[in-house]
Amino acid sequence: MMQSYTIGIDIGGTNTVMGLIRNGEIIEKFSLLTSEHKRHTDLIHAMYEMLLPTINSIGKHNFRGIGIGIPDANAETGNVEYAVNLNWDGIIPFAGDAESVFQLPVKIINDAKAAALGEMHYGAGRDLNHFIMITLGTGVGAGVVINREILLGYESKAATLGHTIIYPNGRFHPGSGLYGSLEMYCSAQGVVLTAIEKLNKGLPSLLDNYTTEELSPKIISECAHKGDKIAIETLHDTAITLGKAMANFAHFSSPQAFILFGGLAGAKDFLIDKAKEEMESNLLKAFKGEINILVSTLPDNDAAILGAASLLLN
């Protein structure tokens, strides 16, 4: 048996993207909307239906298995536990249920940890021993790499960095019940909230052309590039929060670099440079000028898909 194929899947709060992988390359991609599926078993069946023709045409015996990156995954047990940004409550036996449906080995890991593994094997982390990946999306996720190993910790709950508190008694996070966590400022929702707070002060802005529901990091970035003051200030505030958080994280694991991923990660002028400046001003002397901020070089969800699939390599 060759078993030269794997399937890598990235399940986010909004989209689920699946990749057919051979020799570390994504040959074909499939996607569906996560949020359209109320129960996790509905999502698993929808993935199965979409992938079945491909699995059958290649032959199931040629597949090593399926690696899935998914929020709040416990890599040890295969369960998804108390997911903050998904529809499902409590402890969900996701890997076990997926194995039953697919009849293939399934390994799961937190989506951001999957992305960090992808960057480590195939992306911006190839030459780094120590780095922290931060994904700026629906939520703020993270994967911490130490000596080229992903940090899991007890019950594989490590690196839930989006839920660290940056501003005590700050914004309330309805999903986690916590106040002032990084995610409430640097997730898509967090950035939009910052913009709305500024717009509510009544100053004119290009952002006035959009409804609250339409506002997104993408639109805010676009308006910032058109010179809109409120949009620029929004990104600057976001950068300052991110920079403070990165300094704290740097003092914890001493990374050589941060690798940022997500829509915001592309906003170099307004976000990355400012975040680096703020990080530097909150670092001990021994750390200053030593830590790079890199932007993921892998397109779309490829890091998470490839990283999740890499779980099957061991």
Add this chain to the structure above:
Amino acid sequence: MMQSYTIGIDIGGTNTVMGLIRNGEIIEKFSLLTSEHKRHTDLIHAMYEMLLPTINSIGKHNFRGIGIGIPDANAETGNVEYAVNLNWDGIIPFAGDAESVFQLPVKIINDAKAAALGEMHYGAGRDLNHFIMITLGTGVGAGVVINREILLGYESKAATLGHTIIYPNGRFHPGSGLYGSLEMYCSAQGVVLTAIEKLNKGLPSLLDNYTTEELSPKIISECAHKGDKIAIETLHDTAITLGKAMANFAHFSSPQAFILFGGLAGAKDFLIDKAKEEMESNLLKAFKGEINILVSTLPDNDAAILGAASLLLN
């Protein structure tokens, strides 16, 4: 050659304590004042003079070497780098200079990491795979254990948790140049500052019987146990800061427990219980009720001395 002896040394901002060790037990202890020695070479010579009669009587060939726990140590290079709470500036080749004087192998590691190693091998961390040691002393130090290995990170600078920011734009730390770091609230000086802020509001307190210079965590703890309101509030504020910090640290490395060490760690009623309560309220659901707060069971500096000496076991 038996080489059954090691020397373990704990160098703190105030005291230096040395232990003669055989079979994981401290047979004899020696101590001197760190701060009395302006240059690091003065301290090394003072240590040498104090230990020489013992080394000679046992025979140098019976020693495996010397392990030293010291703030801001780089375990890879043997240098002490930009120490915040010591007299020395810049990069100091401490292990190399000590080897030259003692003519024995010398390994160094950050003092709190040494204490964590000591707890892991001989103390409260014996049965734990993942824990975080926090030392509450002249400074706030930390050692992070993951899968029974001490976290070092790039240039062995990891776990400088005392310098993470808990209150943005909070108290200024003259040693680090940072604002609002944990150390400015939970070190000896930080706790005293909190008490002084409260005393300055003019309410009567048992602490009024002491000068600002006399105030210490020990005196504040004693007054708290006598029911003094200002002293109790001071410990509660300290606990709240520590609890917030522990929640952030827990979300980073997912420890099974925190192990606290230092004068304050004994103040269970006023500090530990309150810190645990605050930690819990800042934890994600998946972490709640799962993390123990333990107090070091090894007396005095034994954890750091034994942990530093354990560096010679490899």
